[in-house]
Amino acid sequence: MTRVRRLGHGLRLCPKCARADHGTCPACRRHRLLSAGPDGRLLCRVCREKGEIPCPSCGKPMPAGRGKVCETCYWTDTCRKRIRLDRAAFSTAGMEKDFGEFGEWLIGDKGPHKAALTVHRYLSFFLEIEREWKNVPPYRELLAHFGAEGLRRARIPMRWLREAKGVKVDAAAREEDSERRRIEGIVGTFGQGTEAHRILVDYAGKLMQRVEEGKTSLRSVRLALTPAAALLRRAAQKGGGLPDQTLLDRYLLDAPGQKAAATGFANFLRKTRSLKLSVRTDAKKAKEAQRRTLKKKIVAMARHPEEGEDFIRRWIAAGLEYFHSVKFNRKALEAVSAKVDEGGLRVVAGGRTYWLPNWRE
Numbered sequence: 001m002t003r004v005r006r007l008g009h010g011l012r013l014c015p016k017c018a019r020a021d022h023g024t025c026p027a028c029r030r031h032r033l034l035s036a037g038p039d040g041r042l043l044c045r046v047c048r049e050k051g052e053i054p055c056p057s058c059g060k061p062m063p064a065g066r067g068k069v070c071e072t073c074y075w076t077d078t079c080r081k082r083i084r085l086d087r088a089a090f091s092t093a094g095m096e097k098d099f100g101e102f103g104e105w106l107i108g109d110k111g112p113h114k115a116a117l118t119v120h121r122y123l124s125f126f127l128e129i130e131r132e133w134k135n136v137p138p139y140r141e142l143l144a145h146f147g148a149e150g151l152r153r154a155r156i157p158m159r160w161l162r163e164a165k166g167v168k169v170d171a172a173a174r175e176e177d178s179e180r181r182r183i184e185g186i187v188g189t190f191g192q193g194t195e196a197h198r199i200l201v202d203y204a205g206k207l208m209q210r211v212e213e214g215k216t217s218l219r220s221v222r223l224a225l226t227p228a229a230a231l232l233r234r235a236a237q238k239g240g241g242l243p244d245q246t247l248l249d250r251y252l253l254d255a256p257g258q259k260a261a262a263t264g265f266a267n268f269l270r271k272t273r274s275l276k277l278s279v280r281t282d283a284k285k286a287k288e289a290q291r292r293t294l295k296k297k298i299v300a301m302a303r304h305p306e307e308g309e310d311f312i313r314r315w316i317a318a319g320l321e322y323f324h325s326v327k328f329n330r331k332a333l334e335a336v337s338a339k340v341d342e343g344g345l346r347v348v349a350g351g352r353t354y355w356l357p358n359w360r361e
Helices: 045-050 071-087 093-110 112-133 139-153 155-165 172-188 193-214 219-238 245-255 256-272 283-303 309-322
Strands: 022-024 032-038 042-044 052-054 061-063 339-340 342-348 352-357
Touching: 032 045, 032 245, 032 342, 045 339, 071 093, 093 112, 093 155, 112 139, 112 155, 139 155, 139 172, 139 309, 172 193, 172 219, 193 219, 193 256, 219 256, 245 256, 283 309, 309 352
Parallel strands: none
Antiparallel strands: 022 032, 032 042, 052 061, 339 342, 342 352
8 A cells, every 4th residue: 555645734645746846836736746947936837838728618718737627717616516515505586696705795895716625614694694584684683693703704705795785884873782782791600699790780680770861871871880890899709699899899999980880880889788888089099009910011011022013102102101100081192292312212201301211121
């Protein structure tokens, strides 16, 4: 029995074809015996002797070593075969036709090679549409079924649906769906039946009632639930139970920006669980905690520097805040200039000059 050598992607070569003088012909891309042509390139015998010939299928020039068809025709034919096989999975003529049209669009949009390799992965999306509606429904129905994240994963067939079927994307509905699912994720942080889960469900219900009354937004609900879940998580880590004043004080030291949102949750616990929680912050301790956070950020950036202007801007923003207690918003940072000077950075911002250490030092 002839021994074979295993290559990548499951391919095998016998010892004869695995010799050093065998390889992939750069013209026809076939693995063959190679030798130098007139221009010095290593080519297979057919490509070296015949050069280019017309493709029997499309008539365009192709390397002679390709054989029956050029590479484009080969992948186009392969892709269409796969589309025909996938179309057999549909039970309705309309969806079968739609998938066929999508496949042809994919060939034109991505090229036949990539289309042949990827067309099958979109079959499940179209089959799900057929199972639910038998034909392509309006965007809101797609959104309700697949969710914003599901439609993002199907962005290529969704683009075809917009272009070919006139499906109009509702950005506001998409954002609303995303917020609802994020809220569901926060509420589902704790297992059902736990006190923490019951508290989050009750608090979310109270907040959602305000949404229905037009008094707040879904985004505000999510932002309000974030510190609530964080406090309950800390309480669980301490052995369960409800958040106490010590936990609340510590949380506000670590996240002083959450004071307003934490106030709403503390008021809710006061009314529904009879907890006496006072939202207070120690300005000095909060500033010390903020500096510790900034220091960790700067050390992490110095240990793992990145290339590009965005990293430099982030380094300057963190450095100005940590070393000079000066904070600039993103727009103001765009006007900041910096140059390497005396082993560090000389930064001009807001009409003043500041010195910062270089992250490379």
